[in-house]
Amino acid sequence: MDTERSVVPAALSAACPAVREASPEADAVAGVAPSYVASPASTEEAAALLRAAAALGLTVVPRGAGTGLGWGQPPSSADLVVDLRLMDQVIEHAAGDLVARVQAGASMGYLASVLASAGQQLAVDAPAEATVGGVVATGTAGPRRFRYGAPRDLLIGITVVRADGVVAHSGGKVVKNVAGYDLGKLFSGSQGTLGLITEATFRLHPLPAAEAWVTADFAPNSPSALAAAAAAVTAAAGSALVPSAVELRWADPPVVLRVGVLLEGTPSGVRERASQLAELLETAGGTPVVALSETPFRWWEPESGPPGTVVRVTFWVRQLASVLEALAAAGASTGLRPVVSGPAGAGVLYARLDASVADPDAARFVRALRDRLEGVFAQSADGSGLVRGGVAVLAAPPAVRAAAGPDRPPPGLDLMRAVKDQFDPGHRMFPGRFQWGP
Amino acid sequence: MTAAIEALVPRMREICGAGHVITDPLELRTYECDGLTSHRSVPALVVLPATAAEVAAAVAACAAAGVPFVARGSGTGLSGGALPHQDGVLIVMSRMRSVIEVDPVSRRAIVEPGVTNLAVSKAAAPFGLFYAPDPSSQVVCSVGGNVAENSGGAHCLKHGFTVHHVTGLQIVTPSGELTWLGDGTGVGSGYDLLGAFTGSEGTLGIVTKIVVKLMPLPEVVHTLLAAYATTAEGGRAVSDVIGAGIVPAAIEMMDALSIEAAEAAVHCNYPEGAGAVLIVELDGPASEVEAELATVRALCEKAGATEIRAADDPAQRAVIWAGRKSAFAAVGRISPAFIVQDGVVPRTSLGAVLAQIASLSASSGIRVANVFHAGDGNLHPLVLYDDAVPGQAEAAEEVSGAILDACLEQGGSITGEHGVGVDKSRYMPKMFGADDLDTMQLVRCAFDPASLCNPGKVFPTPRLCGEVPGHRRAAQFAAQHPAAGQAEIF
Numbered sequence: 001m002d003t004e005r006s007v008v009p010a011a012l013s014a015a016c017p018a019v020r021e022a023s024p025e026a027d028a029v030a031g032v033a034p035s036y037v038a039s040p041a042s043t044e045e046a047a048a049l050l051r052a053a054a055a056l057g058l059t060v061v062p063r064g065a066g067t068g069l070g071w072g073q074p075p076s077s078a079d080l081v082v083d084l085r086l087m088d089q090v091i092e093h094a095a096g097d098l099v100a101r102v103q104a105g106a107s108m109g110y111l112a113s114v115l116a117s118a119g120q121q122l123a124v125d126a127p128a129e130a131t132v133g134g135v136v137a138t139g140t141a142g143p144r145r146f147r148y149g150a151p152r153d154l155l156i157g158i159t160v161v162r163a164d165g166v167v168a169h170s171g172g173k174v175v176k177n178v179a180g181y182d183l184g185k186l187f188s189g190s191q192g193t194l195g196l197i198t199e200a201t202f203r204l205h206p207l208p209a210a211e212a213w214v215t216a217d218f219a220p221n222s223p224s225a226l227a228a229a230a231a232a233v234t235a236a237a238g239s240a241l242v243p244s245a246v247e248l249r250w251a252d253p254p255v256v257l258r259v260g261v262l263l264e265g266t267p268s269g270v271r272e273r274a275s276q277l278a279e280l281l282e283t284a285g286g287t288p289v290v291a292l293s294e295t296p297f298r299w300w301e302p303e304s305g306p307p308g309t310v311v312r313v314t315f316w317v318r319q320l321a322s323v324l325e326a327l328a329a330a331g332a333s334t335g336l337r338p339v340v341s342g343p344a345g346a347g348v349l350y351a352r353l354d355a356s357v358a359d360p361d362a363a364r365f366v367r368a369l370r371d372r373l374e375g376v377f378a379q380s381a382d383g384s385g386l387v388r389g390g391v392a393v394l395a396a397p398p399a400v401r402a403a404a405g406p407d408r409p410p411p412g413l414d415l416m417r418a419v420k421d422q423f424d425p426g427h428r429m430f431p432g433r434f435q436w437g438p
Numbered sequence: 439m440t441a442a443i444e445a446l447v448p449r450m451r452e453i454c455g456a457g458h459v460i461t462d463p464l465e466l467r468t469y470e471c472d473g474l475t476s477h478r479s480v481p482a483l484v485v486l487p488a489t490a491a492e493v494a495a496a497v498a499a500c501a502a503a504g505v506p507f508v509a510r511g512s513g514t515g516l517s518g519g520a521l522p523h524q525d526g527v528l529i530v531m532s533r534m535r536s537v538i539e540v541d542p543v544s545r546r547a548i549v550e551p552g553v554t555n556l557a558v559s560k561a562a563a564p565f566g567l568f569y570a571p572d573p574s575s576q577v578v579c580s581v582g583g584n585v586a587e588n589s590g591g592a593h594c595l596k597h598g599f600t601v602h603h604v605t606g607l608q609i610v611t612p613s614g615e616l617t618w619l620g621d622g623t624g625v626g627s628g629y630d631l632l633g634a635f636t637g638s639e640g641t642l643g644i645v646t647k648i649v650v651k652l653m654p655l656p657e658v659v660h661t662l663l664a665a666y667a668t669t670a671e672g673g674r675a676v677s678d679v680i681g682a683g684i685v686p687a688a689i690e691m692m693d694a695l696s697i698e699a700a701e702a703a704v705h706c707n708y709p710e711g712a713g714a715v716l717i718v719e720l721d722g723p724a725s726e727v728e729a730e731l732a733t734v735r736a737l738c739e740k741a742g743a744t745e746i747r748a749a750d751d752p753a754q755r756a757v758i759w760a761g762r763k764s765a766f767a768a769v770g771r772i773s774p775a776f777i778v779q780d781g782v783v784p785r786t787s788l789g790a791v792l793a794q795i796a797s798l799s800a801s802s803g804i805r806v807a808n809v810f811h812a813g814d815g816n817l818h819p820l821v822l823y824d825d826a827v828p829g830q831a832e833a834a835e836e837v838s839g840a841i842l843d844a845c846l847e848q849g850g851s852i853t854g855e856h857g858v859g860v861d862k863s864r865y866m867p868k869m870f871g872a873d874d875l876d877t878m879q880l881v882r883c884a885f886d887p888a889s890l891c892n893p894g895k896v897f898p899t900p901r902l903c904g905e906v907p908g909h910r911r912a913a914q915f916a917a918q919h920p921a922a923g924q925a926e927i928f
Contacts, residue, residue, distance in 0.1 A: 096677060152630055152633055168874050169870065174815055178587065178854065206683030240566070268725060316544040390627065412618065416631060422881070
C-alpha cells in the first residue's frame with residue numbers, strides 16, 4: 001500500500017475537519033478506490049475543501065448515498081470523495097408558498113416525511129435513501145416524470161461550489177423567476193462533473209387526496225400485441241384525463257406486457273376517470289384492471305440483485321411500436337430477453353439484462369439494439385439534423401461497455417465541452433463520467 | 439455607418455437577398471426599440487433571413503467581422519432584450535414563420551422562431567391539443583422570443599413556463615454554427631444546455647427551430663370571478679385555495695385602481711365598488727374540476743366575497759377575462775404615462791408587499807395600479823405618472839425601483855417573466871453576488887467568448903472571457919502541467 005499517498009494532506013484537514021483516508025472497498029466508486037473521503041458540514045466547508053483540492057490538483061467525486069454512482073461510467077480517477085451526507089437538513093419548508101429549501105445530503109425519504117406533514121410532496125420518484133443532491137445531479141425521475149417532469153423542472157434555486165471553490169447561487173425561492181442564467185438546469189443531470197451541489201430549492205405539489213393505477217395486460221405472444229400496447233400508451237398519454245404516469249412493462253418470465261396509468265386527484269374524480277381510462281385501454285385491446293392506491297410500477301428499484309446492463313431508449317412517442325419491435329428483434333437476434341419498462345408515455349424505456357448474462361452477449365445485444373433503433377430514428381429524419389431519439393448505456397460491466405463501444409454523442413457536444421472547460425478547466429470533477437466527455 | 443458594417447452589407451445581400459437587407463436610415467429607425475419604448479437605439483444594419491442557413495451565414499459574417507448582433511422576434515419584449523446595438527446588426531426573424539410539423543401522437547410540434555405563440559395552439563387545435571405557455575401578448579409575440587425570455591403567462595401557475603414546454607432547439611451559435619440542443623424527446627444526455635439556453639435572453643445564440651410539447655385540451659374550463667372590499671381579503675382567499683391542495687390554472691388579482699382603468703377602457707362591468715377582483719380558473723377533467731369548483735367557491739365566500747360570478751363557456755369566460763387582459767393598456771386611459779413593473783415575492787408575502795407599495799405611493803404621490811398573478815406571487819404594479827410634469831418621471835422611476843427592493847427584501851425576484859434585458863441589469867447585483875454573476879457568465883463565455891451576441895444585456899458588467907481569475911488558472915495548470923507557470927513563460 002502506498003502510505004504516502006493515503007496520508008491526508010494537512011490542507012484538506014484544515015479545510016474540513018471530517019476528512020479521512022478512504023477505505024479501498026467501502027468507499028470505492030464503481031470499482032475505483034479513492035484516496036480520501038471528506039464530509040463537509042456546510043457550504044462554506046465544502047468551498048474551503050474544494051479550494052484545497054484545487055490547490056493540490058486532486059480529482060473530486062461528489063457522493064450522496066451512492067445509489068446513482070453505478071449509473072454512468074466509473075471515474076478515471078478519484079482522489080477525493082466528497083460525501084454530502086452531513087448536510088442533511090431541510091432548511092426551510094414554506095408550506096404556504098409550496099417551496100422547500102434543502103441541503104444536498106438530505107435523503108428523499110426524510111424530505112418526503114417533512115413535506116407530508118403539511119400534505120405536500122416533491123413530485124419526484126426516487127429511492128428513499130437517495131439524497132436530494134444526488135437526485136438532481138443524476139436527473140433521476142420515475143413514472144411521474146410524465147406529469148411533473150424531471151428534477152430540473154421542479155428545481156427553482158440552487159447553490160453550488162465550483163471546482164475552484166467559489167460558491168455560486170442561481171434562481172431563488174420563488175417559482176416564477178427569470179433573473180439571470182439558470183445554473184440549476186445546467187447542474188441537473190451534470191453527474192458531478194461541473195461542481196458540487198450543496199443546496200437545492202424546489203417547487204412542491206400538494207399530495208393528492210386519492211390515487212389509482214389503471215393497468216391493462218396485452219397477450220405478449222400475439223403478433224399484434226406490441227402495436228396494441230403502444231396504441232394504449234399513446235391513447236392514455238394523449239387523453240384529457242390528465243394521467244400522472246403512463247408506464248409500460250414487458251418482461252419474461254413471467255410473461256407480461258402491461259400498460260399502467262396513474263391517476264391522482266379527488267376521490268370521486270379519480271374513480272370516474274379510472275373507469276373512463278379503463279374503457280380507453282380496453283378499446284386498444286388490453287384487459288384492464290383498476291387498482292386503487294397501489295403502485296405496481298416501481299421499476300427503478302431492482303427486483304433481484306443488481307442489474308447487469310441497463311440501456312435507456314428515448315424516443316418520440318409516435319415511434320413506440322417501432323421501438324418495441326426493435327427491442328424484440330435485438331433480443332431475438334441475440335437470444336436474450338431483456339426486462340423492458342419505463343415511462344413510455346413520456347418517451348422513455350429502460351431495457352435491463354440480468355447480471356448473469358455473459359458480457360459478450362450483453363454487448364452484442366446493445367449493438368444490435370443500437371443498429372435497429374438508429375434505423376428507426378433515421379426514418380424520421382427531416383433534413384434539419386434532428387435525430388428524434390437515442391440509446392444510452394446507463395449501467396454495464398466494463399467489459400460490456402468496451403465491447404459495445406460508445407453511444408452516439410448528444411447534440412451540442414462541442415458546446416457541452418466548452419461549458420465543462422469553463423467550469424472545470426482542470427477536468428478534475430468526476431473525470432471520465434461521460435463516455436464522450438472531456 | 440462604420441467601416442465594418444459597410445463591408446458587411448454586400449455579404450448580407452448575398453445571404454438574405456438585397457430586398458431583405460435594410461440600410462435606409464428612416465427604415466432602420468422603425469426598429470429602434472422593442473416593447474420597452476423608453477430605451478431606443480437605431481441599429482446600424484437590419485437583415486431579415488428566411489432560413490436557418492441564412493441566419494447561420496449572417497451570424498458567421500458578423501462573427502468574422504467582429505460586429506455585434508441582436509436577434510428580434512415580434513419586438514413585444516418589456517425589458518429591452520431586443521434593443522438593437524447602434525454599431526451592430528439586428529437579425530429580424532419575422533420571415534421565419536412556418537409551423538413545420540405537428541405530430542399529434544407524440545404531442546410535439548416543430549415551428550420556426552417567428553411563428554406567433556397563439557399560432558401554435560391554432561395549429562394544434564384540430565388534434566385536440568394546445569401549447570400551454572400563454573403570455574398576454576400571445577397574439578403577436580413570437581415563439582423564438584418566448585424561448586429567449588422563458589415566457590410564462592397567466593396559466594403558468596399550473597402548466598409551467600416555456601422551459602417546461604420546449605424539448606428541442608435548433609440554434610445558431612454565436613460563431614455561426616447550426617446545432618441542436620435536445621432532440622425533442624424531453625430526455626437528454628449530457629448537460630441540459632436546452633434548459634440553460636431557454637431564458638438566456640438572446641445572449642447565447644439565435645433560435646432557428648423549436649420543438650414544443652403540446653398538451654391535450656382540457657375537458658372543461660371554469661372561470662370564477664370574486665369581488666372583495668380589499669386586496670387583503672382577496673389574498674386570504676388565494677391562500678385558502680392553495681392551502682386546500684388545489685392548483686388552479688390561474689389566479690389573478692386586480693386592485694381598485696386597475697379595475698377603474700379597465701372599466702374606462704373596455705367596460706368590463708366588474709362588480710361596482712369592488713376594492714379587489716379575483717379571477718380563479720380551473721381546468722382539467724370534468725369530474726375533478728366540479729369537485730374543486732365547489733371548494734373554491736366556498737373558500738372565496740368564506741374570505742368575504744361580496745359577489746361571485748362563474749362562467750364555463752368560452753364567451754362568458756372571455757367577458758370575465760376582458761378586464762384583466764386589457765389592464766396594461768387600459769391604464770393609458772387614466773394616466774399619460776406608466777411603467778410596467780414585474781417583481782416577484784413568495785405568495786405568502788403578497789399582503790406585506792402590497793402594503794409597502796401603498797405606502798410608497800402615498801409618500802411619493804405617485805399612483806400605482808396593481809395587477810398580479812396572485813397564485814405565484816408575480817406582481818405587475820403599474821406605476822403611473824405624467825411626463826409633462828417636471829420630475830414625475832424620475833419620481834415614478836424611484837417608486838418602481840423601491841418596489842423591486844421590497845420584493846427582494848421578501849426573498850423574491852426582480853423579474854418573473856419580462857426578463858432583465860437592458861432595463862434591469864443594474865438591479866442584478868442586488869439579487870446576486872459577484873461570484874454568482876461571474877459563474878453565470880462562465881456559461882456566456884462557453885457559448886460566446888467574443889461577446890458579440892446581444893451584448894450589454896442581462897449582466898451589469900461583461901466578463902472578459904479570456905481573463906480567467908488567477909487561482910483558477912493555477913488550478914488548471916497544477917492539474918494538467920506538472921511544471922506550473924511554464925505556460926506563462928512560453
